[in-house]
Amino acid sequence: MDKIDENLYRYILDNSSKITENWLALREKQFGSIYSMDSNEEIEKLLREQNTLTIKTVTSALLEDKTVFIETMEQWATLVAKSRVESDTPIYEVLEALNKVREAYWGFITDYMLKDDTGITKATIIRWSRLINRAFDQLNREFTEQYYLLTKERLLAQQDLINELGAPVIPIIDAIAVLPLIGDIDTYRAKGILDTTPSKCISKNISHLFIDLSGVSLLDTMVAQQIYQLIGTLNLLGIQSTISGIRPEVAQTSIQLGLDFSQVSTHSTLKQALSKQGIKLYERK
Incomplete structure (x- = not known):
């Protein structure tokens, strides 16, 4: 792992709580939504924990061992998809929330790159942009796949129950x-x-x-x-x-x-x- 990548990696993880706070600040009032700015303490705690995992997952894309990112992403997608299906959160709300996470995430990277002593070149910025944006895109895809599978499983279970009730002996x-x-x-x-x-x-x-x-x-x-x-x-x-x-x-x-x-x-x-x-x-x- 390049020293410059390692510095960014440590910077992001050290500031993950701040990134989460910035992301939470981007919320609006959405009646009945888990992402509403007026959600209760229990939900807000859940969002903080899951967003910290989101940041950790995306940031692991900077590591040389790409299997770490893949494994972490799969764990993240399973956890978040299960949570959103159980809370009946529409998939478009989750994708919108992920876009805001990306916005808050890039805000911190931009602040880091504007520092005078980082020695970051244009080539490094382009490489980071590709790595990180690809990581977010992969998260979107993995999440939607897991969300679909869990939703389909739930619908099949409900259909089985309906069939059972619809033909009782x-x-x-x-x-x-x-x-x-x-x-x-x-x-x-x-x-x-x-x-x-x-x-x-x-x-x-x-x-x-x-x-x-x-x-x-x-x-x-x-x-x-x-x-x-x-x-x-x-x-x-x-x-x-x-x-x-x-x-x-x-x-x-x-x-x-x-x-x-x-x-x-x-x-x-x-x-x-x-x-x-x-x-x-x-x-x-």
């Missing part, structure tokens, strides 16, 4: 259960129902499943095929199926598609279907 008595389907069923949701319902029935030792469609507002031909496949799969597993609440237009479309529901017991309402099995629903008076 509810045991009622003995080995009998009801699958109440409510709302629109598109192709994606229908596939989820087809993929998960058989395993749910097996795990709960269900021998008879009542599939109630009375709460479904839209059921197209593609979805009707998925329901037909579900019944076929359950039949192969030895699980009897009963359909209730199927609309006349859907039944007609199914016939036109060649979907033979004649082997499946169908009823206009779930109450009627359960009654046929000797299961009575007692209504509150």
Whole structure:
């Protein structure tokens, strides 16, 4: 490491707290934002700690061993991305904050370069500019990638929960259960129902499943095929199926598609279907 680079390296790290203060001073009031100038003490402490790590990460780009920068950057991106995803901070706010960190960072380097006794040449200034700006650009890229992956992971987890709640197999008595389907069923949701319902029935030792469609507002031909496949799969597993609440237009479309529901017991309402099995629903008076 050149002596001149080492001097800058030490100067920046020694003044990291001052750089952080200058960065915090650039904040504005942003309602609901983690970067708002009126954030509470806990958040401000977090920002100070993370910004100190940001400065350390960028400054490590001056070291001869470039693996130090890469490893520190990956740790930084994982930490900050996780923190911002958990606080529901929009990605554009984070990138804007990073631009302000760059502004405060360069302010200190400029002050350093203007000193009389540093002996800094134009070539050194250009080299530093390339190194440091590239480091900030890499931080931006690494952060956005980690933010995307964490956000995608969260969305998938939420979708799994929605799918679970959207196709519940509810045991009622003995080995009998009801699958109440409510709302629109598109192709994606229908596939989820087809993929998960058989395993749910097996795990709960269900021998008879009542599939109630009375709460479904839209059921197209593609979805009707998925329901037909579900019944076929359950039949192969030895699980009897009963359909209730199927609309006349859907039944007609199914016939036109060649979907033979004649082997499946169908009823206009779930109450009627359960009654046929000797299961009575007692209504509150």
